[in-house]
Amino acid sequence: MEKITLGPVPYMSVMPTLLVGANVKGKANYMTAAWATVACMAPPMVCVALNKARYTVKGIEENKTFSLNIPSTGQVVEADHCGLVSGAQEDKSEGFASFYGKLKSAPMAKECPVNIECRLFKSVDCGSHLLYIGEVAEIHADKACVTDGKPDVVKIRPIVYAQTTYFDVGKQVEKAFSVGKKYSKK
Numbered sequence: 001m002e003k004i005t006l007g008p009v010p011y012m013s014v015m016p017t018l019l020v021g022a023n024v025k026g027k028a029n030y031m032t033a034a035w036a037t038v039a040c041m042a043p044p045m046v047c048v049a050l051n052k053a054r055y056t057v058k059g060i061e062e063n064k065t066f067s068l069n070i071p072s073t074g075q076v077v078e079a080d081h082c083g084l085v086s087g088a089q090e091d092k093s094e095g096f097a098s099f100y101g102k103l104k105s106a107p108m109a110k111e112c113p114v115n116i117e118c119r120l121f122k123s124v125d126c127g128s129h130l131l132y133i134g135e136v137a138e139i140h141a142d143k144a145c146v147t148d149g150k151p152d153v154v155k156i157r158p159i160v161y162a163q164t165t166y167f168d169v170g171k172q173v174e175k176a177f178s179v180g181k182k183y184s185k186k
């Protein structure tokens, strides 16, 4: 297959749509973020890249805590709104019913089926963006979205982000760590 070059852009095929929760000056703020993933197994860590201009950055620096909230496809309007408007311009605390967990200072949105409560482990200054690595203090999940003690992607219906568009999760293709056993050298 012929390859063409597309330039050095920060591309990733698909990303999650998350709401980063942080208390700024004692008030909850939620911002949309897609540049996020798992960072470590033991201790459990996740990470998210935030532009230095985000209002949310002030809150994470202030409290050294934050949350990653996973909205469902039914919350796509609310999720996109948090990415269109800054907490510096509008009070976004009213958009969700906030609750607090172990860390006391990381606001979490009750309406989101899963909330990842994080204590700041480290921030890496990458240039335009700060990569915030958070140690997971607790996972809060709606009981109805859990199967065998684990968050269930079919029940959660997370919003997939790609090409400035929101998608639903597609059909299962195969089982990971399993289908590869069928591999045979040609």
Ligand SMILES: Cc1cc2nc3c(=O)[nH]c(=O)nc-3n(C[C@H](O)[C@H](O)[C@H](O)COP(=O)(O)O)c2cc1C
Pocket (backbone or CB within 6 Å): 017, 029, 030, 031, 032, 033, 034, 035, 036, 049, 050, 051, 053, 054, 055, 056, 057, 080, 082, 083, 084, 085, 086, 087, 088, 161
């Ligand atoms: C789908 C989507 C994904 C986004 N992902 C990020 C991201 O990963 N990092 C970031 O810094 N901004 C991201 N943004 C932009 C911020 O959400 C936006 O600037 C927001 O208004 C910042 O809110 P704040 O100023 O209250 O923190 C995203 C926006 C949208 C709509």
